Amino acid sequence: MKFKKLLLGTALTAGTVFAVGTTSANADEIHTIQTDDTLAKISKQYVGDKSLIDSIVEANDIKDKNMIYVGEELTIPTDGNSEQEQAPVQQAQPAAEEADNSGDSSVQINAHLQQIAQRESGGDIHATNPTSGASGKFQFLQNTWDSVAPAEYQGSPAANAPEHVQDAAAQKLYDTAGPSQWVTA
Numbered sequence: 420m421k422f423k424k425l426l427l428g429t430a431l432t433a434g435t436v437f438a439v440g441t442t443s444a445n446a447d448e449i450h451t452i453q454t455d456d457t458l459a460k461i462s463k464q465y466v467g468d469k470s471l472i473d474s475i476v477e478a479n480d481i482k483d484k485n486m487i488y489v490g491e492e493l494t495i496p497t498d499g500n501s502e503q504e505q506a507p508v509q510q511a512q513p514a515a516e517e518a519d520n521s522g523d524s525s526v527q528i529n530a531h532l533q534q535i536a537q538r539e540s541g542g543d544i545h546a547t548n549p550t551s552g553a554s555g556k557f558q559f560l561q562n563t564w565d566s567v568a569p570a571e572y573q574g575s576p577a578a579n580a581p582e583h584v585q586d587a588a589a590q591k592l593y594d595t596a597g598p599s600q601w602v603t604a
Contacts, residue, residue: 448495457541485546526586555576
């Protein structure tokens with residue numbers, strides 16, 4: 420009989436915890452990842468800065484914050500405030516995005532490389548895989564990077580190079596060796 424009471428008490432407690440968790444989730448937003456999204460861009464969209472990145476990672480149990488996938492739905496913990504904050508951010512976002520992108524890359528990369536960059540790093544030029552050491556927007560392994568990077572960037576991780584240098588190196592690799600250099604291609 421004690422076992423049944425313990426089991427029932429545990430189930431009721433779990434149900435209460437679940438109900439409390441569900442209640443707070445109602446304030447959250449759902450965001451479907453688009454082709455050019457990164458966690459930084461998503462955070463900026465909802466609160467105007469990158470402060471939500473860790474909360475998004477935690478809320479969605481993301482193992483590698485540099486890897487998000489188009490079409491995936493993310494829970495955005497907004498505490499119900501996103502509607503007030505979102506309107507001014509959306510008005511300011513295009514100008515901020517243009518400022519972020521202007522001068523960063525004067526190299527035009529093909530659409531397939533753009534998709535590869537999104538899958539590899541979410542477009543983050545500073546992304547580094549702690550397991551493999553691959554780094555940069557295209558997740559170059561060091562020996563591959565050294566084979567396509569300008570001399571002044573060889574021996575240093577791709578993540579340390581400016582975006583236009585990473586883009587040019589990726590285009591060079593793509594043109595000479597094809598997309599098979601990337602697992603996600």
